[in-house]
Amino acid sequence: QVQLVESGGGLVQAGDSLRLSCTASGRTFSSYAMGWFRQAPGKEREFVAAISWTDGTYYAESVKGRFTISRDNAKNTVSLQMNSLKPEDTAIYYCAADLSLAQFLNRDHQLVDYWGQGTRVTVSS
Numbered sequence: 001q002v003q004l005v006e007s008g009g010g011l012v013q014a015g016d017s018l019r020l021s022c023t024a025s026g027r028t029f030s031s032y033a034m035g036w037f038r039q040a041p042g043k044e045r046e047f048v049a050a051i052s053w054t055d056g057t058y059y060a061e062s063v064k065g066r067f068t069i070s071r072d073n074a075k076n077t078v079s080l081q082m083n084s085l086k087p088e089d090t091a092i093y094y095c096a097a098d099l100s101l102a103q104f105l106n107r108d109h110q111l112v113d114y115w116g117q118g119t120r121v122t123v124s125s
Contacts, residue, residue: 002026002114004095009119012085016123020080022095022116033101034071034078037109038091038121045094049080050104058105063089085123092118 008020020036035050035058049069050058057069068081078095095116098104103111 002029002032002097004097004114004116006093006095006116006119009093009121011122011124014086014123014125016085017081017083018085018121020082020093020095020119020121022078022080024076024078024095024097026076029076030073032097032099032114033104034069035096035098035104035112036069036078036080036093037096037112038089038093039118040088040091043091045109047104047107047109048093050101051078052101056101060107082121085121087123087125090121090123092120094118 003025004022006022033052036048037045038048039045047060051069051071066084071078096112097114098112
């Protein structure tokens, strides 16, 4: 069982940066693939980024080059550094965990086992 708590959301202007963090409970954090999804109003939850237990990283095309995912296994945290934010990045961002990286690479949130409560990011133009 893994419990996830996100932090770091907020209101920023287009072009600004924001860093989201997610802290996980449990002793086997390093065994999990971690990732972020987001859900904009009226839209499906979509994949943003994932990181494997060996620090392999994967990104949605829409955020590649602007967002960076990283993890610190000693602190049980995963972070999402978001640069050059756009209004279309506005969404609730969810931290997620699964023992299988494939569940993230399938880009289907319904396959992922564990979720945080979400943190809101609003980017004004």
